[in-house]
Amino acid sequence: MTEALSIRYQRFAATEARGRSPLYEALALGVANDGAILTLLAALPLEKQQPNLLFAAVRVVAGTAAGFSDFRNRLLSHANAVCSLMLRRRTQTNEPNRCAVLLPLLARLPGPLALIEVGASAGLCLLPDRYGYDYGSVTLPGMPVLHCRAQAPLPYRKPEVAWRIGLDLDPVDLADPAEVAWLEALVWPDQPERLSRLRQAMTAACADPPSVVPGDLRVDTIRLVAEARQYGTPVVFHTAVLAYLPDAAERVEFGRLVMEAGAVWISNEAPAVFPAIARRVGSPAPDRAFLMAQDGVPVAWTNPHGSWITWIA
Template sequence: MTTTADWYVDFADRQARGSSPTYERLTREIARDDELLALLDTVPEPKRQPNLLLAVVRLLGGPVENHPAFRSYVVTRWAAVATELRRRATQTNEIGRSALLLPVLAELPQPLALLEVGASAGLNLYLDRYSYDYDGVRLGTSGPVLPCHLTGRTPPTALPTVTWRAGLDLNPLDITDADDRAWLEALIWPEHDHRRDRLRAAAEIAAADPPRLVRGDLVDDLPALAAEAPADATLVVFHTSVLYQVPADRRAAFIALTVTLPGHWLAAEDPEVTGHPGRPADGLHKNVLSLDGRPLAWTEGHGRSMSWF
């Protein structure tokens, strides 16, 4: 049985290592702190996840630079921390993941109708308005530049043409709302100033042309929203780092539903969630990019790299 301590050690080893020294140190200390672990075990399991706790403390103005200060803050303000843990979800909306989706989307029949499940504020719905750098191969002339180290295939040569875009989320975020913007920024790791800058640039694009975001369930409400897509466009239902937050039975129902919809299903998800065997050679946490259930590549969670199978 995986414990809360195991979860924090795994986060330190496979996600924060080599990416956020602050979070790597802190989550290792949390994994050894019996009092903090006992507090975390009083909230539902999905609400104990490391990234959620760390973001909530940052949102509330608490310190994450060292364990003693973090520990004191969480223990003395646990009621407020627990309230936010129960209220919030990890809705990172990392636009770097657009660089992972682009090679597949650029090769599908154009134009596209994009429908993102777990859309957060919908920033990845604007991937045709960003620019990309695949190891020196540049694509696009507007918006933030998203670098991605790509191995195993050639970079895409053109941006997709998007004629319709919509998002579905249990709690969609409004990019023009100050509280929602603050939550998105709190989810960005301390050392990742480049991600914060990209978020702000993408927010300006979305705010100028707000996306259609529907509050709803990924099983119950997906068919009706998909039916709104124009018939002369290729529908692509996509999601990134979403399914790990969905209960197993609903996850299975969603995957079964995708094969009944027209168009394609594109996902970048944890291999344990999608049933892909094995781990990448470097031992770090990687997601699997798949199209219509067929695995294509290992992908870094924030879009920094992808390695084609």
């Protein structure tokens, strides 16, 4: 059990943290070689052993560590509180900059739009019409301004959104300071620009909060599509969410049901989440890229946090 965990943390260090977060790369490598921590994690359910969940929980309970030795002391000194928090929480990173890669698709759909985001967290990605955008050659007004390097057909307007709703197993309430603190802890500590953007987006959302309701995407999405249809073009979208459905057949069935219900389906996930869609591209994925597709057709490679988009010809 601990051997598999060690490999998981080594892989996180190499494929996710390296080049993005020197601190989290060091922490992941340290955990991968620490028997006491691996034993602690092995006692948790498999879905609660994630690096991001562990690192955020330690930050909330014991503060941000300066390095692995400091992290180890903080974790083992507060092990019960950290594990308790990990059992209660999920990784619900709500990165508003993902709207910058969604916008080129959303802007070309017939409006007005009725947006449904599954795995919505606090719903910050339900507000693409409120944010500003800077694609270099094209800028659109709004706050906060989301920056994105784009090799794609750029939108010259924001879509009209007539209705929006999010679905999440455990919605994040932006009026609750503890919930806000959890969202902030999920931002990697050596990426201050992401934290600043998150805080600006939360301020914008609090002025007119999007509705995010509790529910299971496998059960409740189609009901929301039926409701959305009276307001405009129903659009179901998700980013870094369907990977949490371990059954590949369930993921495929989800997309089929969404399209069968008459909604536009926009998926923005790691290529391995929908291998049949990835095979349609015919070329290898850029390093650590997500694949965005509309109704199962590949459209673009994207950065997981929305900092760049490259159209697929």
